[in-house]
Amino acid sequence: MASELGRTLASSLGADGEPLVVDLSVHAGEIFDPGSTRISELLEMLASRSVLVVVSPTFKGSYTGLLKAFFDRYGPNALDGVVAVAAMTGAAQVHALAVELHLRPLLVELGATVPARGLYVTEADLAAGRPLGNGWLERALPLIRAAVTEVEYETQLSER
Numbered sequence: 001m002a003s004e005l006g007r008t009l010a011s012s013l014g015a016d017g018e019p020l021v022v023d024l025s026v027h028a029g030e031i032f033d034p035g036s037t038r039i040s041e042l043l044e045m046l047a048s049r050s051v052l053v054v055v056s057p058t059f060k061g062s063y064t065g066l067l068k069a070f071f072d073r074y075g076p077n078a079l080d081g082v083v084a085v086a087a088m089t090g091a092a093q094v095h096a097l098a099v100e101l102h103l104r105p106l107l108v109e110l111g112a113t114v115p116a117r118g119l120y121v122t123e124a125d126l127a128a129g130r131p132l133g134n135g136w137l138e139r140a141l142p143l144i145r146a147a148v149t150e151v152e153y154e155t156q157l158s159e160r
Contacts, residue, residue, distance in 0.1 A: 058090035077111035116140035
């Protein structure tokens with residue numbers, strides 16, 4: 001789902017090339033190594049993006065500990081100037097608010113702009129080929145596009 005969401009947003013926003021996808025499970029051992037240069041590089045690469053899509057499975061009603069440990073390595077406001085999209089997957093709608101109650105505040109705490117409501121997709125939606133929910137993209141895209149434009153404008157002003 002993360003790759004498809006990233007490609008869909010990149011295409012909708014007119015970005016070129018394939019989006020960068022970071023699968024934290026591949027780097028699990030390094031995330032807990034404070035000296036890992038690879039994790040430091042990934043953190044820098046993500047913080048330099050104009051749009052960051054963060055997707056996590058729901059685990060115990062929230063995002064995973066692996067995601068938390070990864071983001072704990074950022075300092076305050078490390079994602080300033082980044083427009084973030086929060087998304088989560090889960091077994092049932094009962095956890096649909098987890099994306100708003102847990103993941104979105106994490107991204108905001110790190111300084112990201114999170115203009116649109118988070119996306120929550122159930123396993124049944126994924127199995128049925130509905131990874132973007134009921135009209136989520138149509139509602140979220142104008143907000144994301146406006147936020148990207150505003151952040152780019154503010155960045156240009158601050159560079160003067």
